[in-house]
Amino acid sequence: MPGYDQGxxxxxxxxxxxxxxxxxxxxxxxxxxxxxxxxxxERLFEWFGEPPPGFAYKWPDT
Known part of the structure; x- marks a missing residue:
């Protein structure tokens, strides 16, 4: 399950x-x-929309 660190x-x-x-x-x-x-x-990235400048490397390939 993908995770996002929030320690x-x-x-x-x-x-x-x-x-x-x-x-x-x-x-x-x-x-x-x-x-x-x-x-x-997958739905979360759709909801986020386009990545902000400089963050495209963190978005999945579409």
């Missing part, structure tokens, strides 16, 4: 998850990382 926010895991749940995603939080299923990850 400095571990005490706010429920809050972080709720931010995405309010948009239809179902993240989990484990070992300091916000995690998404593969299908949610």
């Amino acid at each position: 400095n926010e571990r005490d706010r895991a429920e809050f972080l998850c709720s931010l995405f749940e309010s948009h239809g995603f179902q993240p989990g939080f484990s070992r300091d990382a916000l995690q998404f299923s593969r299908s949610d990850t």
Whole structure:
């Protein structure tokens, strides 16, 4: 399951998850990382849209 490190926010895991749940995603939080299923990850990048300048390398190839 892809994860996004949030170690400095571990005490706010429920809050972080709720931010995405309010948009239809179902993240989990484990070992300091916000995690998404593969299908949610694909939808997440669609939701993000185009990467900001300088961050294209972090977006999946389309």
